Amino acid sequence: MNVDVQCLDGLPVIIGGGIAGLMTALHLAPEPVLLLSTTPLGADASSTWAQGGLAASLGDDDDPALHLADTLAAGDGLCDRDMASRILNAAPGAIERLAGFGVRFDRTLNGTLRLGLEAAHSRRRIVHAGGDGSGREVMRALVAAVRSTPTIEVVEGFEARRLAVEDGTIAGVLARGPTGPVFFATGCVVLATGGIGGLFHDTTNPLASCGQGLALAARAGAVLADLEFIQFHPTALDGSNRPMTLISEAVRGEGAIIVDETGRRFLDGGLGAELAPRDIVARAVWRHLANGHLVFLDVREKPGATFAQQFPTIASACSKAGIDPARDLIPIRPAQHYHIGGVAVDLAGRTSIPGLWACGEVASTGLHGANRLASNSLTEAVVCARWVAESVAASPGGGGKPTMASDLPAPDPGPVRPLLSRALGVTRDGEGLKEAARALLRLAQRHDAASDSAAVGLMITIAALLRRESRGAHFRTDFPNHATVVRRSQITLDAAIAAARELASSPTLESVL
Structure with a gap:
């Protein structure tokens, strides 16, 4: 099949239409940029679904040092302190920039920003927009800003399938669009x-x-770095719908409690109770469910009568499920919510490959450590987008020719989903991880629609096997304690495949540990 080659003459290409991609494009303006999005902007991005807001030290009783202390505590010893400090010091300015792009943040009657409280924060520092519709409001403003910026060319309906690399440097993007494969030389x-x-x-x-x-x-x-750290949100609406409806941590910040079918507040007395770090709450809920209990969120007294007004998105989802939060308990269970790990990047968002940057959830900056502090992720995306844009603007362009297969299949995670759901949940163990690694290796080597998802799953699984401790969002039942040496993890696909092949021929991974 012929490939349509688009020579961009050094024009940068941004892959992704969420907050990170849109902010990077806006910060590059008036320099021209091409933005690729699989769907219409904002249609199916995690950013749009975000209920929580953005964390920033804006209160009179707050400052970036306190925000940093909370982030480091939640990160369970694995945060990059310098990176975290730099990002959190820039957070208040990022809120101002979003307001400048037209984001309508929630404010008090006197016009100041309304600040909310979420788990493991010692101060009210969560800025919301439209209550529990923060992501939707931020995306509304940014999409409008992007569409009104003439130097940003938005190409929708195109899915990136491969990156071309020549002499160790990025040379282009092979994408698939409505008319077939297209190679963007950049x-x-x-x-x-x-x-x-x-x-x-x-x-x-x-x-x-x-x-x-x-x-x-x-x-x-x-x-790639820290792939084993996957955050499970402790309060997803338990039902048959997939994806599941998130019940924002802000609800617990306003006083909601977690109870079982007997009405017992089984988290009471624990570290922080309902407002403990997410990994602690998620594991407590998970264990209670595993022991045969049902678990609910009780909002009847707090927030009480104002619940539907404060959290209209959640109230609507409850109503559709036949639940009246004013009278009924809301059934919950943990669900995968955020990937802490990602492509390893430096302060400017540069990856290990010249010409390739990463920003947002796909990147691993070291801010989150082993367990993301609530509402730090959107802040990270907004702050880092500016630094990525500055770095891209200062870099030469270039581009090459397509040298890979021209019609790679669209990714299909279906065969991978049961393997990761079983082996890489709220708790893990070595035997389950080894079994998953063997199955994922076979899928990754088939070079079909499931192979990309399997390759990602394999890297996560091997990273989880190699981390023989429990820390933050990574909990090994066979290694329940912290290791003596604190380290971030790094892995490549070749290394993961090599480890999995060794595992396939040996019952242990001792030689690569």
Whole structure:
């Protein structure tokens, strides 16, 4: 099949139409940029679904040092302190920039920003827009800003399938569009593709978010970091719908409690109770369910009568499920919510491959450590987009020719989903991870529609096997304690395949540990 070659003469290409991609494009203006989006902007991005807001130290009783302390505590010893400090010090300015793009943040009667509280934050510092519709409002404003910026060319309906690399440097993007394969020749590519929720059965993310950005980077030879850290949100609406409806942590910040079928508040007395770090709450809920209990969120007293007004999106989802939160308990269970790991990047968002940047959930900056602090993710995307844009603008363009297969299939995570859901859930164990690694290796080597998803799953699984400890969102029942040495993990696809092949011929991984 013929490939339509588009020579961009150094024009940067941004892959992804969520907050990270849109902000990067806007910060590059008036420099021209091409933005590729699989769907119409904002139609199926995790950013649009975000109920929580953006964390920033804006209150009179707050400052970036306190925000940093909370982030480091939640990150369980694995945060990159310098990167975290830099991002969180820039957070208040990022809120101002979003307001400048037309985001209508929630404000008090006197016009100041209304600040909410979420788990593991010591201060009210969560900025919302439209209550629990923050992501939707931010995306509304940014999509409008992008569409009104003449130097941003938006190409919708195109899915990136491979990155071309020549002499160790990015040379272009092979994408698939309505009329067939297209090769965009460029030496500057920004990945802003979101997360991996589509690789799990229970997720609060769009099912189309199946780690394709990680696959693009991995197939190109990039280094990925901290892939084993997957955050499960403890309060997803328990029902038959997939993806699952998130019940924002802000609801617990306003006083809602977690109870079982007997009405017992089984988290009471624990560290932080309902407002403990997410990994702690998720594991407590998971264990209670595993022990045969039912688990609910009780909002009847707090927030009480104002619940529907404060959280209209959640109230609507409850109503559709036949639940009246004013009278009924809301059934909940943990669900995959955010991928802490991603493509390893530096302060400017540069990856290990010259010409390739990453921003947002697909990137691993080190801000989140082993467990993301609530509402730090959108803040990270907005802040880092500016630094990525500045770095891209200062880099040469270039481009090459397509040298890979011209009609790669669209990714299908279906065969991978049960493997990751079983082996990489709220708790893991070595035997389950080894079994998954063997199955994922076979899928990854088939070179069919499931192979990209399997390759991503394999890298996550091997990273989880190699981390023989429990830390933050990664909990091994066979290694329940912290290891003595604290380290971030790094892996490439070749290394993951080599480890999995060794595992296939040996019952242990001792030689690569």
